[in-house]
Each structure stands twice: as C-alpha cells, then as structure tokens.
Amino acid sequence: MLSKITGLVRPVIALIVACIACNPAPGQEASSHAQPGTQWTVEQIQQAVAPMRAGRRLKPQTWPKGAKVAVCLTWDMDNDSWLLATGNTEPVVLSANEYGAREGLRRILQLYDRYEIPATFFVPAVTGILYPEVISELKRRPQHEIGIHGWIHENLPKINNRAEESRLLQQTIEFWTKALGRKPVGYRAPDWAFSAYTLDLLREAGFEYDSSAMAMDEPYELVSHNHPTGLVELPVNFGLDDVSMEPPNWEPPELAFKEFQDEFDQAYQEGTFFMLTMHPMITGHRSHLIYLDHLIAYMKAKPGVWFATAQQVADYVRPAASERNAASKRQH
Numbered sequence: 001m002l003s004k005i006t007g008l009v010r011p012v013i014a015l016i017v018a019c020i021a022c023n024p025a026p027g028q029e030a031s032s033h034a035q036p037g038t039q040w041t042v043e044q045i046q047q048a049v050a051p052m053r054a055g056r057r058l059k060p061q062t063w064p065k066g067a068k069v070a071v072c073l074t075w076d077m078d079n080d081s082w083l084l085a086t087g088n089t090e091p092v093v094l095s096a097n098e099y100g101a102r103e104g105l106r107r108i109l110q111l112y113d114r115y116e117i118p119a120t121f122f123v124p125a126v127t128g129i130l131y132p133e134v135i136s137e138l139k140r141r142p143q144h145e146i147g148i149h150g151w152i153h154e155n156l157p158k159i160n161n162r163a164e165e166s167r168l169l170q171q172t173i174e175f176w177t178k179a180l181g182r183k184p185v186g187y188r189a190p191d192w193a194f195s196a197y198t199l200d201l202l203r204e205a206g207f208e209y210d211s212s213a214m215a216m217d218e219p220y221e222l223v224s225h226n227h228p229t230g231l232v233e234l235p236v237n238f239g240l241d242d243v244s245m246e247p248p249n250w251e252p253p254e255l256a257f258k259e260f261q262d263e264f265d266q267a268y269q270e271g272t273f274f275m276l277t278m279h280p281m282i283t284g285h286r287s288h289l290i291y292l293d294h295l296i297a298y299m300k301a302k303p304g305v306w307f308a309t310a311q312q313v314a315d316y317v318r319p320a321a322s323e324r325n326a327a328s329k330r331q332h
C-alpha cells in the first residue's frame, strides 16, 4: 500500500479516508461548509456510497483440504515509485525505498523458500521498470503471484478523472502483460485508494479480484451502483499493515507482529481469512523480518492453515458465472 519514509501512518490514513468521504456528492459543487454531508439529500447520500459497496460474503464452507483458515502474506513492492509520483527526487529519501529491491526482496524470497509458501507481490509498473531484477527474481519462482499496483503508485482520488485513470490502468496492464507473458488478474490500489471510477474500470478490464477495501474480515463480492460485479474483494485492514513501524510512529516490530498474530488467532478461530500487507522496504529490514519468520513458524505449527496467493483464494471463493447471474437477477 504505502511506503512512508516521511511518515504517513494509521491516523493519517484514517484522515485521508475521512477526507475522501468528504468529497461532494456527484453533481454537487464543492462547498466551503466543513460538513457538506449534512446538506445532502438521501438520494445524494445513496449516490455518494454507490461506486463501491460490500456485497455477498464469499467465505466457503471449507477451505481446500479441510483447512481452517486461508492465509495471504502479501507484499506491496512500492520502492520509490510513490515518491516519484509526487515529484520527489531527493536521492537519500529514494535510497531508503530502493532498499526494498536491493536488500528486502532477497531476504523475503529466501524466507518463503525455506517455509515453502507462496506470496503475492503487488508491484507498480515503475518498480518493474527501475528494478527489472524484481521481475526476473519473481519469474524464477512461479509459485508467487504478481498483481497490479498502479503505474507509478498514483493516488486515484487525487487524479479524479476517469479518462486519465483508464489511460494509466491500460498502460500498466500492457506493461505487465508483456513482462510476464500473461495478464495479471489481481489488483491492489496504490494507497488503498479508489476513485469513484476505479471499480468500474477494474470490472471492464476483466480483473478477478481486488485487495484494497476493508468492509469485512473475509472475502466478499464488490457491488457497483447496486450491481454485483463478480469481482472478489480480498480485504485488507489498517491493523494488518506494516506501515505502523515506519516513522514517525516507530511501532516496535514485536508489538506490530503481536497484533498480527492476534488477528491470525481470531481468523483461525472463526475459520475465515488472514490477509497481511507488508512492504519490502519496511519488513525487509533484518530486525523486522525475524518477527515475520516467527509468525510464519507459529502459523505453520498449527494444523489446517492454507498458505495461498491472493489469486488462489479468489479462484476458490469466486462464485460461478451462473450463480452471479442469479444473484444479479434477485437484486433487481
């Protein structure tokens, strides 16, 4: 999701989300009123939330081979793309993010090799361009998945333009299709931020799943303007992201990973889903990765834990086309 050497952390993220929610309703001019929503009609409120809502829960009766819980240990390979998107070219600041490719990735791949588990890496196209070794290293390990994470980690609500967002998305799909020899099926929005157009663009582009929203703890179907999209949401969570260990919060890794383990324990009890978002330039550091090593060992010691790529989970929970059509008819 984010790399924040200059320090965007959870409270700020929550503020960003709150600000996105403060956008004027479609067709309404921005107001200087501090709380424009107080002036909206019921119809405007319904319009405001319509671009993306949570639909059906997609938790299966059982996970593959009778597993109790599905686990996705995912990485957002931002590196310095998000800084370049804002025009920040300060070399030392870039270098702290370059770390993800130069050091973090190697360690992470070794760790996953040792435990024989798969990962999903959401990679901005510009990361692939600046660090082609990221692509070659991941292609050498086909058990891992690459998903789309923007062209240059652009913030879509800030673009707020359907044509421009569509241009960047198509350019990104073309890059990865050429680099991988196949079109990625998964998407995670940079900054976990959708515009009012994003979901429809993803549906039109034929994505199978998204992993940016957080309406539930378990997989669910995304709904656009009251229409089920067939797109699976594999939800993320502010509490399941390693950015809290970045400045200025500097949450100690033992506390961050304790929270991750508590979330896993509850997901295991519920028989649901555990999605962790990490960044190679954060958790790829030696003092952080050791805690991920401990967490994976803890999970591995329990029976019935299915380690999967996001695509594997989406494929498993995605309703068949016939079921989607029936649900769509029931809705109208």
Ligand SMILES: [Zn+2]
Binding pocket: 001, 002, 003, 076, 077, 078, 149, 153, 189, 190, 191
């Ligand atoms: Zn990111």
